[in-house]
Amino acid sequence: MIISGTIDTILKSKTADLWSIPPETTVFEAIRIMAEKNIGAVLVTTNKKLVGIISERDYARKVALKGRSSKETAVHEIISAPVIVVSPMHTVEECLRIMTESRVRHLPVLQDETIIGVVSIGDLVNYVISAQNAAIEQMENYIAGNYHC
Numbered sequence: 637m638i639i640s641g642t643i644d645t646i647l648k649s650k651t652a653d654l655w656s657i658p659p660e661t662t663v664f665e666a667i668r669i670m671a672e673k674n675i676g677a678v679l680v681t682t683n684k685k686l687v688g689i690i691s692e693r694d695y696a697r698k699v700a701l702k703g704r705s706s707k708e709t710a711v712h713e714i715i716s717a718p719v720i721v722v723s724p725m726h727t728v729e730e731c732l733r734i735m736t737e738s739r740v741r742h743l744p745v746l747q748d749e750t751i752i753g754v755v756s757i758g759d760l761v762n763y764v765i766s767a768q769n770a771a772i773e774q775m776e777n778y779i780a781g782n783y784h785c
Contacts (some may be wrong), residue, residue: 643731644724644747646763647753654751656681659688659712663699665689666711668735676756677742680715686744688715688752693741721746722755728763 656679657666666678670692677691690711698705698714721744722731731743735757745753 639669641728641763641767642723642724643728643743643753643755644728646723646759647724647730647745648754650753652753654753655679656672656751657690657711657744658682661711661714662707663690663695663704663709663711666707667692667695667706675755679744679751680711680752681751684751685749686718686721686746688712688743689719689742690715691742709748712734716740718748719744723747724752732757732760735760 644710653673655673655675656671657669659680659682663679669678670676677689679686680688680690687713694714695706698704699709711745720734720738720740722734724747726734726747735741741757743755744751744754
């Protein structure tokens with residue numbers, strides 16, 4: 637199935653909330669923000685420019701498993717950088733491919749160099765499910781004779 641929707645479509649259905657922290661923030665504070673906001677990753681920015689991203693996976697693999705202290709480790713020590721980013725015109729299919737090949741679960745969305753959103757694997761899967769449900773409904777209506785050209 638070809639998924640033709642763009643990331644712009646997904647961003648329009650999400651809240652405009654963007655959460656970011658400076659690189660000097662402790663990992664503990666980053667994890668606290670993720671828990672409080674119920675998000676799996678937070679952007680790391682300097683002067684509103686994206687410099688990295690930290691995820692729960694980064695914490696688990698680069699702090700917890702290595703016996704480091706989240707209260708003493710700064711985000712800049714473990715962030716994923718350079719960040720894989722997409723534009724609002726990328727398709728859902730392209731982003732799913734990027735996430736799969738890069739083994740990431742979050743993609744910041746930039747327009748020029750301005751951060752305009754973040755899409756997660758969950759956002760993309762929900763879009764695909766909705767698109768499939770709409771296609772099934774159209775086919776059922778067509779088969780039932782309720783389809784009008």
